[in-house]
Amino acid sequence: MANVTIKDVARMAQVSVATVSRALNGHGNVAAPVRARVLAAARELRYTPHAAARSLSSRRTQTIGVVLPDLYGEFFSELIRGIDQVAREHGLHLLVSSYHGDPDEQSAALGAMRGRVDGLLAMAPYVGGSEAMRADLDAALPRVLINSRPAADEPVVGVDNYGGAVAMVGHLVGQGHRRIAFLSGPEDNFDAHERLRGYRDAIARLLPQSQPWELRGEFDEASGHRAGQALLAAAPRPDAVFAANDMMALGCMFAFAQAGLRVPADIAVAGFDDIPLAGYVHPGLTTIRVNIAELGARAARLLIARIAGEAAGGSSPLATELIVRASSGARGASPS
Amino acid sequence: MANVTIKDVARMAQVSVATVSRALNGHGNVAAPVRARVLAAARELRYTPHAAARSLSSRRTQTIGVVLPDLYGEFFSELIRGIDQVAREHGLHLLVSSYHGDPDEQSAALGAMRGRVDGLLAMAPYVGGSEAMRADLDAALPRVLINSRPAADEPVVGVDNYGGAVAMVGHLVGQGHRRIAFLSGPEDNFDAHERLRGYRDAIARLLPQSQPWELRGEFDEASGHRAGQALLAAAPRPDAVFAANDMMALGCMFAFAQAGLRVPADIAVAGFDDIPLAGYVHPGLTTIRVNIAELGARAARLLIARIAGEAAGGSSPLATELIVRASSGARGASPS
DNA sequence: CTGAAAGCGCTTACAG
DNA sequence: CTGAAAGCGCTTACAG
Known part of the structure; x- marks a missing residue:
């Protein structure tokens, strides 16, 4: 079966290569018995068309x-x-x-x-x-x-990054959080940019009296961890941290855990992406699911x-979904 | 640049297509000035060879x-x-x-x-x-x-599935565990088969007085969860459960947590694969890392x-690495 | 409905 | 070192 070509099939079926090509490609204009003969020959020889040859002449590569x-x-x-x-x-x-x-x-x-x-x-x-x-x-x-x-x-x-970020801010505000810090992603990343824009707009709309509070991250856990440490030193601390992706949110949570802070009782955390880990950490991470x-x-x-x-x-942008887990719990509530 | 072919390059460089082909493919036998002319023409025309044509004649697809x-x-x-x-x-x-x-x-x-x-x-x-x-x-x-x-x-x-399983049993025995249950994978899966074989051999060698204790799983979390529930009902319970992969181990741990059992104080758990989750759950999952x-x-x-x-x-099979985390702690020890 | 032939864009002996 | 030509294995107008 190594080098069976259309010629071999044609020979065995006793037709021209053109007819083999037509029969195999399902072009209507082939007599039924001829088609059957061709198919039988192709099967017997275990013929598979050579992709490069087909591509070259048909201008299609599949x-x-x-x-x-x-x-x-x-x-x-x-x-x-x-x-x-x-x-x-x-x-x-x-x-x-x-x-x-x-x-x-x-x-x-x-x-x-x-x-x-x-x-x-x-x-x-x-x-x-x-x-x-x-x-x-x-x-x-x-x-x-x-x-x-x-x-x-x-x-x-x-993805509707903007809408997702707006939804998350709405959720956090609904939980009673007021000082909501945002941990953004790389400046030159388009998704990161849209999420930041959603955060800013939602804060401006929902908490007009407050200032946006932004830190820069790099979408990785390490930068989330650093940001978490920086926030620990802030006075007053934020009520909630909304990270532009889950990996950074997890890094944040890790920093808080190391400092003995309870999430969400002492500080709420939310992420974006809903990676598998988000459902496994304790407390579970509230986030935005992207399909x-x-x-x-x-x-x-x-x-x-x-x-x-x-x-x-x-x-239109793909809709996102707010996934509420324990990490965003109401301010001052006891951890579940 | 849509349909630039080797002919266009040949025309511009004033050589034959054969020479273009040689120059572009780095065949030594092309005069330096000619080669330069060809390369310049190719660059100017933004020529990229048509892959299908090349494959067809060279019998190589890259x-x-x-x-x-x-x-x-x-x-x-x-x-x-x-x-x-x-x-x-x-x-x-x-x-x-x-x-x-x-x-x-x-x-x-x-x-x-x-x-x-x-x-x-x-x-x-x-x-x-x-x-x-x-x-x-x-x-x-x-x-x-x-x-x-x-x-x-x-x-x-x-992968050296067999050796990894042997190493894990050795570790569990070293921690003082004696009744070590094994949660195997699908019967017709080759990796699962090798891990089971490693478990059996290691038990026979290290704990000759004890019987292997085997349950069947399907490599997914749900079957791990079911197996965990089954083990909860056993009397006496095993000291440790060695699951043939991490997803089942996590399902097991989940079942134990639901039943109020502490890992590893009440029962130790170990897995295989070292998926990212393994390091994030609490307690961390002892497992076998496969690169x-x-x-x-x-x-x-x-x-x-x-x-x-x-x-x-x-x-030879790729060596594995034993990753010790908290879940396999010594029998009766307090959780960290 | 079927075949002979051109052509897809390359590479590679073969000459020179 | 370079070119003319065959050939890779198909598809597709073009005739008939």
Whole structure:
């Protein structure tokens, strides 16, 4: 079965290669008995079409490219899962590539997709990244950007980071918290930027008499831990800390635990993302759930529509969900 | 830049396409000034070779296929990360595919790799899966199996599940535990089988007077929880429970917590895998760390060697590491 | 409904 | 060192 080609099938079925091609690809215009003969021959020879040859002549690869900053961790794993699910429903393959924050690698990854994919799903969460990406992209290649700053005529799918942050502030205020500090993410990260904007707007609207209270973090646990220590030294301390992602929230909680502070009795904590850990720590972390797999699935569906020539535009941001656990409990309440 | 081909470059550089090909692929026999002209033209036209065409004529795709049961979760995410790292070091792409436990999909995924990849990394953790896979595979396609039951002349990389289980039993016995129950994984799973074998052998060697005490689980949290409840009803209860993976261990701990049992004071718990959660729960879970990314990297390196024609055989199982946390504390000790 | 032939964009002996 | 040509394995107008 090593090198069975369409010629072998044609010979065995006693037809031309053109007819084999038509029969195998389900083109209507093949006589039933001929088609049967071809299929039987193909099965017997265990024939599988050579993908590169098919791609070269049909100009289709049945593959979509996925270019991400990284392949590591829950977020990308979930994203790929959602993409994969839609892709396989459509019989498409996934060519994945990561660039580890290196612009040159990003550029190389994008370039190498030429002739390998029918369309591209790309993510460039940092400012400038998507602009560079657009420049590198074959202009004719259908594409969908994930979680990027929207740009004219460029389809983008994203999460409603802004709405999620607003919802969280609303929840914390509802719990009676008034001094709500925000631990933001990297300045040049688009998601982080939107969450910060949501925090600011919600504070301005719900607690017009108070000032926003912002600290900068880097989306990792260590920076959350540092921020937690900084907040411990503040007088008065905040009632609640809203971290722009769960990893930082966990780092914060760790710092508070080390200092003997009880969460939420002494200070409430909330995060964003709803990573699996959020449900396992004690107390459970109140957070905003983002359905990452659905985000990936949406992006894939949109891309497939565009490959098919449908002028599908970007979709509205993916809604988030407030997940209330113990960490955001009412101010002064005893821990459950 | 949409459809720049080698012909366009040849025209601009005033040479034949053959020379362009040689210059771009770094074949030594091109005059320096000619090479420079070609490279300049290619850069100016933003030329990227068409991958399918190149593959078709060179019989190389610069891509390795990765066929996994699933793309979801920490394990696969880490595995892909390790593979990706080695692949990019060698300038190779990754075509990923999952089959969700469906043999037909597995077969289809394997077949569709023809002409798309230079070699295949495949994982079929269930009995029978790898046999079916071998039958589907193009015999000539280089491949490496991951965590599969070793077979003659078939390169396999795997984890030392057996040794890890032996080490864990040794640790538990060292802590003074004598009645050590084992919560095994799915019967038809190769990793689960090896861990069970390690448990049995270690018990027979270290505690020759005692009987193995085995319960069956399914590698998920729910079955761990059920097993924990079953053990609560046993009289006498075990001193320690060694679960064949961390998710089941966590389910167990959850059942014990619900029943008011203290871990490890009343009963010790240990797992296998060292998933991130293991370090976050209270008490921390004693477990066996498996470097999944390294497993993926090894598999990729071995495959690349085989693609290059080196007759690299399988490697020895990847060593594991005992991670001692609070959950396995000495019998009767107070919780930290 | 079927076949002969061109062509997809490259690479690689083969000459020179 | 360079070019003309064959060939990789398909698909797809074009005839018939």
